[in-house]
Amino acid sequence: MKKIISKIMILITIFILIGCKTNNSSQTEVDVYDSKKAITVANEYLIILQEGDLEKAKELCTDEFFSIQRQSNLGNFKIQSFKVDKTVDSGNKLSIIFDIIRGNDNGSNSSLDKYNVNVIKEGDDYKVNDLKTEEVAEVYSINNQLRMKKSSEGESKLLLKLSDIPKEVYNKESGALEELKVPNKNFSCAALGYNQDKVTYVTTDGKDNFIGILYVKEKDSVATIGSNDADKSQNQDNTNGILEKSQTEKMSNCGVLRNCKIDSVVFNSLEDKLLVSYSENGKGIGLKIFDTESGERSPLNVEDKFPIDKYNIKVMYTSEEEVTIKVTLVEGIGKVRDDESGIYNINIQKATINKKEV
Numbered sequence: 001m002k003k004i005i006s007k008i009m010i011l012i013t014i015f016i017l018i019g020c021k022t023n024n025s026s027q028t029e030v031d032v033y034d035s036k037k038a039i040t041v042a043n044e045y046l047i048i049l050q051e052g053d054l055e056k057a058k059e060l061c062t063d064e065f066f067s068i069q070r071q072s073n074l075g076n077f078k079i080q081s082f083k084v085d086k087t088v089d090s091g092n093k094l095s096i097i098f099d100i101i102r103g104n105d106n107g108s109n110s111s112l113d114k115y116n117v118n119v120i121k122e123g124d125d126y127k128v129n130d131l132k133t134e135e136v137a138e139v140y141s142i143n144n145q146l147r148m149k150k151s152s153e154g155e156s157k158l159l160l161k162l163s164d165i166p167k168e169v170y171n172k173e174s175g176a177l178e179e180l181k182v183p184n185k186n187f188s189c190a191a192l193g194y195n196q197d198k199v200t201y202v203t204t205d206g207k208d209n210f211i212g213i214l215y216v217k218e219k220d221s222v223a224t225i226g227s228n229d230a231d232k233s234q235n236q237d238n239t240n241g242i243l244e245k246s247q248t249e250k251m252s253n254c255g256v257l258r259n260c261k262i263d264s265v266v267f268n269s270l271e272d273k274l275l276v277s278y279s280e281n282g283k284g285i286g287l288k289i290f291d292t293e294s295g296e297r298s299p300l301n302v303e304d305k306f307p308i309d310k311y312n313i314k315v316m317y318t319s320e321e322e323v324t325i326k327v328t329l330v331e332g333i334g335k336v337r338d339d340e341s342g343i344y345n346i347n348i349q350k351a352t353i354n355k356k357e358v
Contacts, residue, residue: 065127285308327343
């Protein structure tokens with residue numbers, strides 16, 4: 001009888017130990033840091049910075065960090081698009097490093113920055129508790145030239161002179177063998193690629209727009225001695241009579257967009273597509289997508305779903321597979337029965353546009 005009681009006691013002890021272990025394991029699983037949630041919070045935080053309303057970031061930040069951040073001046077050089085570069089996991093904290101494209105809408109200055117966003121777990125919530133920024137490179141126009149400067153280099157380099165763009169190009173919009181005169185009064189927009197080896201730019205005459213793409217040389221070319229008076233007057237960055245060579249390896253273009261204003265141009269994450277935001281008088285902001293290599297228009301026509309007379313489309317951020325956009329009604333149009341406002345993911349390869357669940 002004593003042996004039976006002993007065996008029963010042993011079994012009860014084993015079950016108790018197993019139960020405790022299971023409970024501890026469950027507790028551990030509950031407390032595990034969720035990297036996906038942290039990345040989502042970091043994305044939402046950058047979207048708020050993109051929109052320029054820091055007060056909305058309060059719920060996403062620790063109290064200490066928000067008290068510092070709310071005093072920041074975001075200025076006019078705003079985030080136009082971003083993508084995740086990499087993440088660094090520190091156990092109870094995740095550092096998400098973003099590639100950021102900043103610039104002015106309707107401006108020919110653009111910068112590529114690194115934003116390091118730290119997200120910690122505070123109770124059950126994930127909060128941004130630190131942000132470090134670093135400028136990597138910039139592109140800008142001066143004296144009818146498009147120039148690029150990397151933060152690691154002391155001098156800027158010439159990419160393109162306004163006088164060197166094509167005089168005429170085929171009309172890629174119509175698909176016909178029609179040549180159009182290239183509008184070239186001034187540079188109106190520009191943007192760096194995430195890998196710093198491509199730059200897109202726009203020239204305009206105030207009515208029509210030419211969209212070009214430059215492939216940047218990896219190594220500096222050797223400058224040649226000698227220049228003419230026109231070169232000297234246009235290039236104040238050059239000294240000692242040195243004629244500066246362009247650091248562009250090759251050029252392509254997406255043709256001419258007529259009767260509109262181009263607000264911004266950005267590459268997608270893979271830099272194989274160009275995203276062009278444009279507006280027309282009395283209408284909203286539309287989006288056209290072009291192939292970087294060929295310059296051809298993408299078969300996916302975003303305007304079929306979001307006509308420019310009803311909606312504004314804003315590029316928010318990109319991933320390797322998708323482009324995320326924000327769709328809003330044109331101001332003053334009022335509510336419409338088929339209101340499609342919201343956040344959407346565009347898969348260019350699959351030619352799909354899907355609304356993001358909130």
